[in-house]
Amino acid sequence: MRLSAMGDVAMTVPVIRAFAQQYPKVKITMVSRPFFQPFFDGIPNLTFFAFDEKVNHKGFLGLIRLYKELSALHIDAFVDLHNVLRSQIVRTYFRLSAKKVVAVDKGRAGKKALTRPEKKVFKPLTTMFERHCQVFEKLGFPLDLSNPIFPEKAVLSDEILKIIGNPNQKLIGIAPFAQYESKVYPLDLMQEVIAKVAANPEQTILLFGGGKKEAEILDSIAKPYKNVVNMAGKIKFTQELQLISNLDVMLSMDSGNAHIAAMLGVKVITLWGATHPYAGFSPFNQPIENALVADRNLFPKLPTSVYGNKKVAGYEEAMRTIVPAEVVAKL
Numbered sequence: 001m002r003l004s005a006m007g008d009v010a011m012t013v014p015v016i017r018a019f020a021q022q023y024p025k026v027k028i029t030m031v032s033r034p035f036f037q038p039f040f041d042g043i044p045n046l047t048f049f050a051f052d053e054k055v056n057h058k059g060f061l062g063l064i065r066l067y068k069e070l071s072a073l074h075i076d077a078f079v080d081l082h083n084v085l086r087s088q089i090v091r092t093y094f095r096l097s098a099k100k101v102v103a104v105d106k107g108r109a110g111k112k113a114l115t116r117p118e119k120k121v122f123k124p125l126t127t128m129f130e131r132h133c134q135v136f137e138k139l140g141f142p143l144d145l146s147n148p149i150f151p152e153k154a155v156l157s158d159e160i161l162k163i164i165g166n167p168n169q170k171l172i173g174i175a176p177f178a179q180y181e182s183k184v185y186p187l188d189l190m191q192e193v194i195a196k197v198a199a200n201p202e203q204t205i206l207l208f209g210g211g212k213k214e215a216e217i218l219d220s221i222a223k224p225y226k227n228v229v230n231m232a233g234k235i236k237f238t239q240e241l242q243l244i245s246n247l248d249v250m251l252s253m254d255s256g257n258a259h260i261a262a263m264l265g266v267k268v269i270t271l272w273g274a275t276h277p278y279a280g281f282s283p284f285n286q287p288i289e290n291a292l293v294a295d296r297n298l299f300p301k302l303p304t305s306v307y308g309n310k311k312v313a314g315y316e317e318a319m320r321t322i323v324p325a326e327v328v329a330k331l
Contacts, residue, residue, distance in 0.1 A: 001031040001090065002081040003051055005179075007256035007281075008128075009036045012081050013043075013263040014284045015132040018143050020044050026141075029073060031066075038238045039263070042151050060089070067093040076100065077139055081132060102138045104131050111279055117301045117312075127280045148285055150265025154242035163234055164243070169204040169227070172197060172331065173250040173266075175257035176218075177209050180308035182274035183253050185319050191221060192324040193251075197331060198225045206231050206243065208257055249331060254308065258283045269330050273319040274310070276303035292330060295321035 002012050009032055020028060020043050027045050034050040049070070051057055057066045067090050070078075077100035080087045087103075095101045113121035126134075133143045161167055176190045198205055205228045207218040215232035222228040231240065241260065244250065250261035250268045254275045261268045262283035270283060270291045277291040296302050299318045304310050 001051075001079070001087050003032055003053075003084075003086065004082075005256065006036070007259040008082075009033075010039060010256060010259035010263050011128050011281075011284065012132060013039050014145065014148055015129055015136070015143065016040070016046070017043050018145055018148065019136060019141065020046055021149060022143060023141055029070070029075060031070070035237070038241055039260075063089045064093070066090055070094075071097065077102070079135055079139065080104065081135065100139060102135050104135050107131065107280070111306045114276070114279060115303050115305050117304070120301075122278065122296075124278045125280045127282065129284055131280070145285075148265075150263075151245065154245045156242060156246060157239065160235060160239055160243055163231070164204060164206060164229055165227075166204070167246070169202060170200075171247045172203055172205050173208055173244060173247040173252075173257075173261065174205055175208040175250065175252040175255060177214050178253035178255040178308065180274070182304070182311060182315070182318075183255065183308040184273070185253060185271045185322065186317075187217070189320065189322075189324050193327045193331075194221060194225075194228060196324065196328045198228050201227060203227060204229065206247070208232065208240070208244075251327070251331060252283075254281065262286055269327070271319065271322055271327070272303075274302065274304045274308040274312070274315065275306065279303060279306050281306075290330070292322050292326060294318040 002009050029047050029049050030040050031049045031051055037048045040046055040048055056062060063086060078091050078094040080091045080103035083103045083106055091101045107125055110125045129145060136143055156167060178184050194205060197203060207222055207230045209215060209218050209232040218230040218232050222230040244261050245264040247266045250266050252258035252268060252270055254270055254272050258268050258270050262285060268283045268286050268290060272291060272293040276293060282291055294302055298321055299315055301312060304312045304315060
């Protein structure tokens with residue numbers, strides 16, 4: 001069970017895919033929000049169970065109903081990859097019914113030490129992928145993530161090809177937004193990156209985002225260039241996953257797009273502001289040198305939070321220390 005957020009659910013995919021491949025006789029039921037079902041398409045022996053937050057599984061009584069519906073599937077063990085109040089309630093009922101129950105350890109103490117402004121303990125923490133593996137190991141299923149197998153690139157539909165143009169170009173995805181402002185690379189610097197990359201006519205840049213406001217910004221960014229295409233609002237989510245699987249590289253903030261690309265086996269370059277890959281949320285199977293971070297000599301309190309939801313006075317411009325030339329060179 002893992003209900004949200006998008007990036008966190010995407011981070012479960014490589015581990016669950018490895019589990020399905022290494023233990024092919026075990027049946028998996030993945031409990032998550034219906035929107036995330038396409039993440040798990042193609043994983044053998046996996047059935048997706050849609051969590052209905054608004055009606056069937058709303059509130060405490062809804063969670064009891066969820067437990068009963070899952071119990072009817074005759075499951076042997078419940079794996080809590082979320083470890084929040086909702087999942088804790090469900091797993092408690094399974095424990096009381098004498099089922100095996102395991103839950104992820106989020107390592108909150110280490111994250112607090114990493115992000116506190118004073119007496120900071122600046123060292124890499126256990127990644128979320130390792131934490132997920134530890135959960136399955138407790139259950140008696142050790143996993144090996146050293147040689148991951150990714151799904152094949154999707155065959156792009158005529159609808160997508162009409163939008164992006166020549167699919168034989170180098171396809172570079174750029175997702176310039178994140179949930180919190182402190183994780184977003186300054187727009188003027190991102191426009192510099194795009195201008196330099198777009199100067200090569202053999203490369204097509206695909207811009208990803210969500211919502212009307214982001215789509216409008218991306219439209220204005222793409223307008224001056226023939227080889228820059230705004231994908232926001234143009235295709236369905238399943239089609240977006242298919243397109244991302246065909247990218248040569250994705251440039252993203254510390255956000256869901258990075259984890260989606262990584263779970264599909266795409267190379268990912270990430271830009272980090274208030275947060276840091278040491279917190280354990282670096283995209284799957286990506287080398288640390290693909291994570292470009294703000295200058296900690298100038299901004300020693302970084303990282304200031306795990307999720308980027310804390311504003312620290314004087315740190316608003318921290319990401320400007322990641323210069324566009326460095327980003328372009330990495331691409």
